[in-house]
Amino acid sequence: MTSRGAGPIYQRIADDLRARIQSGELGAGAKLPTEQSLTTDYGVTRATVRQAMQVLVNEGLVVSERPRGHFVRQIERLTYRPQKEWRERPLHRELDQFMDEQVELGRKPSQTIAVELATPPADVAARLGLTETDTVVIRKRVRYLDGTPFNTNDSYFPLELVQGSEIMHPADIGRGANVVLAELGAEQTHAVDEIEVRMPTPDEASRLEIGLGVPVALHRVTGYTDDGRPVRVVRNVLPGDRHLIAFERTRPAKAEKDSEQ
Amino acid sequence: MTSRGAGPIYQRIADDLRARIQSGELGAGAKLPTEQSLTTDYGVTRATVRQAMQVLVNEGLVVSERPRGHFVRQIERLTYRPQKEWRERPLHRELDQFMDEQVELGRKPSQTIAVELATPPADVAARLGLTETDTVVIRKRVRYLDGTPFNTNDSYFPLELVQGSEIMHPADIGRGANVVLAELGAEQTHAVDEIEVRMPTPDEASRLEIGLGVPVALHRVTGYTDDGRPVRVVRNVLPGDRHLIAFERTRPAKAEKDSEQ
DNA sequence: TCGGCCTCATTGACTAGACAATGTAGACGT
DNA sequence: ACGTCTACATTGTCTAGTCAATGAGGCCGA
Incomplete structure (x- = not known):
């Protein structure tokens, strides 16, 4: 039972459980043994068993659904394609391109939009060439799929650029913000x-309803005009357990040499 | 001191400390109060204080350097550019393009290379069009910068394709593996x-010397020939605290419409 | 002066409890 | 048959300790 090996007891308990998960003995969604039963199995106190559980939770392998027990996390990732912004335009108007794809798969997308004026966070200010005391227009969106938050999408525009335009209206922009910018x-x-x-900040975690052990990708897009002026910054926060980021590349004609990367 | 608000005590302690970190009062590398002093500050036992610390550690904000104390993590991200594989070729031979960039910044890169024959993991098998009982050649690399592991880079090739070639030799391929493939x-x-x-698997965590609270990005590249045959899969594991993945896009000429994304 | 040893502050691991919070399922009443 | 209420299993929070591990800095001897 207690597979031997060095290290603290809680690690061995975690290792045993992890092995049972990876071997498939405990499949996605399966219920783990209760803390009580593990205390008797390993002859330790519940605090030690809880420490083992904590390890698995932090690895993102296990979720606790109090008070039903601990369960093997089931992960389903949907493919997110940043490149598509400039690709096909399937024209389900209303929703943007990302959601479009999901609709075709029979999902029910929805979103919330809020617009506010505020000073930009440091990373955004730097990329827009502003200071942290300048004012920006922020379009904050949360996108949902089948009722659960899927990602957040905050666009930052310099105030003087979009003053009075459609961008400041808290509703979906059918044409797309880029057209308005144009x-x-x-x-x-x-x-x-x-x-x-x-790892997510507490804010991000609550906005996206992220459980413990789930990291995020911050996908930051800085858009420039032809002459190199930054006109927008988008901050997409993507929970790791729900996204697979994908993009494609084709080799430019006549590349002489090539790295191993 | 104990900023009011609902929830368990350890959360409030964690919130207080997090606020002090984010406000800059505790800057990168600063030492946090000892567990002992926090127990007296908040009038709780050390177990409770430890729970608060655990929260911050799992958020990746804090590292423990036993027995010196807890410290605010300092994060330095280097820019990783997948696109560059097919861009300029600065020809510092020996090292590949990624390392090349770092050399110019005065860093000391190194790497280990190991080659083995094995059956492919499920994700690789699927992408190479093989079964999990087929044999693949795996070139495993760990890249270091100034002595600390920076990322891992495992390339998988179908055995019959690279049988006997330079790819099976555990040394750097000056020309680049792609040239050999060609x-x-x-x-x-x-x-x-x-x-x-x-989050990293325990294997990944030890190979990359990753601390608690540091997620990873698995960057998987599937390479195809002109006629669509998959010839290699690369699995790059990038620790989140050391990497910033970057790539650029230029709008294809004459795109009519555009999404908000 | 320099190497080795010892002390000590601090975190890590663990025991042995108590009480709170909360879905679920079964009992019960209408 | 259907809603409601209650008991219970299970996890969450917290107390009050003990002993171990470990890096750093100071002490001491050669």
């Missing part, structure tokens, strides 16, 4: 994507 | 990138 003389033709991986 | 009649001209975000 009409304002700030067409976005170039974008820099950055992805940071970290 | 010589074998399997030039990689198209690639699909996938990024998964999750």
Whole structure:
């Protein structure tokens, strides 16, 4: 039972359970032994068993559904394709391209939109070439799929650029914000994507209803006009257990040499 | 001191400390109060204080350096550019393109390379069009920067494709593996990138010397030949606290419409 | 001066409890 | 048959300790 090996007891308990999960003995959604039964199995107190559970929870392998017990987390990732912003336009109007894809799979998408004026966070200010005392327009969206939050999508625009435009209206922009930007003389033709991986802040965790042990990707897009002026920053927060980020590349013609990467 | 608000005591302690970190009062690398002093500050037992610390550690905000104390984690991310595989070739031979960039910044890169024959994990098998009983050649690399592991880079090739080639030799391939593939009649001209975000497995954590509370990005690249045959899968594991993944896009000429994303 | 040893502050691991919070299922009443 | 209420199993929070492990800094001897 207690597979031997060095280290603290709680680690061995966690290792045993992890092995049973990975072997498939405990499949996705399966109920783990109760803390009580593990205390007798291993002859330790409940505090020690709880420490083992904590390890698995923090690894994202297990979720606690109080007071029903601990369960093997079931992960279902949907594919998120940043590139598609500039690809096909399936025109289910209303919803944007990301949701579009999901509709075709029979999902029920929805979203909330809020617009506010505020000072930008440091990362956004730096990318828009503003200071932290300037004012930006923030369009905050939370996208849901079948009722559960799927990701958040906050767009930051310099105030003087979008003042009075449709962008400041807290409703979906059928044409897409980029079209509005173009009409304002700030067409976005170039974008820099950055992805940071970290644990969610408490704010993010509650906005996205993220459980313990689930990291997020912060996908930050800075959009530029033809002449290199930054006109928007988008911060997408993607919970790791619900997303697979995908993009494609084709080799530019006549590349001479190539790395191993 | 004990900022009021509902919820368990350990959460309030964690919230207080988090606020002090975010406000800059406790900057990167700063030492947190000892558990002992917190017990007296809040009038609770050490177990409760430890629970609060655990929260911050799992959020990746704090690291424990036993027995010196708890410290605010300092994060330094280096930029990782998947696209560069097919971009400039600065030709510092020996090292690949990723390392190349770091050399220019005065860092000391190194790597270990191991080659083995084994059956592929499920995700790799699926992408190479193999079964889990087929044999693949795995080139496992760990890349270091200034002595600390930076990321892992495991390439999987179908055995019959690279049998006897330079790829099976556990040394750096100066020309780049892609060139060797081309010589074998399997030039990689198209690639699909996938990024998964999750907590590290214990294996990954030890290989990369990752602390608690640090998630990873699994960056999986499937390379295809011109006629759509998969010839390699690369699994890059990137610790979240050391990487910023970046790529750029330029709008294809004459896109009519555009989404908000 | 320099290496080795010892002390000590601090975190890690664990025991042995108590009481609170909360879904679920079964008993019960209408 | 159907809603309501209650008991219960299970996890969450917390107390009050003990002993172990470990890096750092100071002490001491050669």
